[in-house]
Amino acid sequence: MTTSLRKIHAIFNLKTTLLLTNTNVMVAPGLAIGMVVIMRLLFSHKLSPNFNTGFLMGFGLLFNIVMGGIMMTSGPLAEEKEKHTLRVLMTSSVTGLDYFIGSLCPPFLILMFTNLLIIPLAGANFQQVPLGSYLVITAITTVTSLLLGSLVGLWSHNQTQASLLSLPLILIFTMAPSFQLLNSTLKHVVRYLYAGTVTQLADGIAANNFQWHGFDILVLGLWLGLSLVAVLLAYRKNGLDA
Amino acid sequence: MSLIDLQQVSKQLDQQLILQKLTLTIESQSELGLQMTTHESQTFFDLIVGKTLPTSGQINASTQSILTLLATDGLYDQLTVIGYLKQFNRLAGLNLALDSLLTQFSLADVRQQRLKQLTLDQKRRLVLLRAALFQPTLLLIENPLANLSDPGIDLYLQALATVRKLGTTVLITSHYLEDLLLLSTTIYRYHVKNGLEQTDLTPEQTVFDANDSNQVKQPRSIFKVASKLEDKTVFFSPNEIDFIESINGISQLKVGSESFPSPLTMTALEKQLTNFGFFRCHRSYLINLQQIAELHSYSRNSYTLILKSHAKIPLARTKLTDLHDLINF
Incomplete structure (x- = not known):
């Protein structure tokens, strides 16, 4: 498989234009920002500042990373299959690797920008955030979500199927960490999810005591590795436009 | 120069023989038309581009620069004509002058329109222009005149002539012989029993006597x-x-x-x-x-x-x- 920077750049430009004009998927980062702002306005006076910041940041990051990440790759890929535009690209001397890199970069940048925007919106300031760790953890979890979305896109034949397959993933990875405080078993399970690491990051930032744990690194690495392997296997089995 | 040479090619899919006894040489700059069904056409294209291998027979290709245009190919409706072409011009990497091509393909007046607002006639020419940006050696087109209006057919034929002038060899498949007569100079009809049969288009020397026309x-x-x-x-x-x-x-x-x-x-x-x-x-x-x-x-x-x-x-x-x-x- 040969790849070309020119083609990746061309796909990147095309995908950025398509993504920014696709309200169906751009709603996810918008919803994350909107939810954080609304919840902050509603609950800021009722809860402790630390809890408030941690909860809002965790909530916003989960919405953005999990929902945005999965929707921004599964939907457009399925749409390209459904509307037969993917065949056009793939017969224009574009390789699968060109397509994946060019398609994953625009949503990654949009989601990372939103991740940074959530810091002040959740009531935290940039001095209290360990920016390096924040960027690394949100980047790894964002890429994991994008890969899971790609997996859904590869298995789907149309947008309806992609939405159906995405829904359980989005529900599990956004709801479980959000409601872990209500159930100790759920809290234990969430530690094994990549999305759980995001809420731990937010809680640690809010409490000013964030630290890296070996277990979290292992969870992040495993989810990223497994998602990548799953995408590669699905691509090898079905190809992009099966 | 021969671009593609098929010798007794057959293709079986899902226990069904789609193509058989295909023997055809695609010469450079030839204007071939094949009368066949959509399924046969798509299977034929897949064989030519090497997406699938033949069940039997041999295909020799002297070029890899082959593009296929299917009737089902989609467009990005939210993009404008010029925006769409710029993206594919970048992808092709040849940086052709779009303004003159838009004129030659009769699309200059809709350059700022979104693709969803285009008529079918305009969309077909846009797809052809997109293919021309890559300047492929061989272009395979499926059923290009289906459902086009009369003026749309005339403009498509002009656009196709431009593609051929740019040096691309074009092979066209269609259900309809009358479409192929407009688009090609050499026409073959595919029949599952006999393979490809050439339709005779060369005029014969008349053998009528000069007086015949006057005879009752x-x-x-x-x-x-x-x-x-x-x-x-x-x-x-x-x-x-x-x-x-x-x-x-x-x-x-x-x-x-x-x-x-x-x-x-x-x-x-x-x-x-x-x-x-x-x-x-x-x-x-x-x-x-x-x-x-x-x-x-x-x-x-x-x-x-x-x-x-x-x-x-x-x-x-x-x-x-x-x-x-x-x-x-």
Whole structure:
């Protein structure tokens, strides 16, 4: 498989234009920002500042990373299959690797920008955030979500199927960490999810005591590795436009 | 120079034989047209681009620069014409001047329009222009004139001529022979039993005597058309024959669903059968006028005669007046 920077750049430009004009998927980062702002306005006076910041940041990051990440790759890929535009690209001397890199970069940048925007919106300031760790953890979890979305896109034949397959993933990875405080078993399970690491990051930032744990690194690495392997296997089995 | 050479190629998919006995050489700058179904066409394209391997036979390709345009290919509706072309111009990496190409493809006036606002005619030309940006050595197009308006067909033919001028060899497939007559100079028809058969488009030297046109054609009561098979000669009365078709230079008598070769040329048959109500509606076709059921005009340039047997026969535009005079419709 040969790849070309020119083609990746061309796909990147095309995908950025398509993504920014696709309200169906751009709603996810918008919803994350909107939810954080609304919840902050509603609950800021009722809860402790630390809890408030941690909860809002965790909530916003989960919405953005999990929902945005999965929707921004599964939907457009399925749409390209459904509307037969993917065949056009793939017969224009574009390789699968060109397509994946060019398609994953625009949503990654949009989601990372939103991740940074959530810091002040959740009531935290940039001095209290360990920016390096924040960027690394949100980047790894964002890429994991994008890969899971790609997996859904590869298995789907149309947008309806992609939405159906995405829904359980989005529900599990956004709801479980959000409601872990209500159930100790759920809290234990969430530690094994990549999305759980995001809420731990937010809680640690809010409490000013964030630290890296070996277990979290292992969870992040495993989810990223497994998602990548799953995408590669699905691509090898079905190809992009099966 | 030969771009693609297929030798006795067959392709079986899901226990069904889609293509067989395909022997074809695609020469550089040739203008080939293949009459085949959509499924056959897509399977043929997949074989040519190497997406699938043939079940049997051999394909030799001297170029990898091949693009395919399918009738089902989609567009990014939310982009503008110029935005869409810029993206693909970057992808092609040849950085062609889009302004002059937009003019040549009759799309200059819609350059800022979104693709969802384009008509089907404009979309087809846009797809052709997108392919031209890559300047492929070989371009395979499926059913390009389907559902186009008359002006749309004329503009598409101009755009296609531009693509050919740029040095691309174009092969076209279609269900309709009349479309292929507009788009190609060499036409083959695919039949699952016989493979590709060339439709004879070269004009024959007329063998009529100079005085023939002045002679009054008297109906004759006894005449038989002979067909020599392996071990026998079969004779047909003119009224048994639906039509006669020239395939690979051989006149084929079509009787019901069967074909019988005749040793006579189309011109000789025309001379003999005109008195029995036969009419040369096209260089490759001689029809029994008693068998005509309908005349269809799919576009300003193409007419089709439907026979009682439901066979579709192209009617040359120049022959329409003659037919009109003969049967007074």
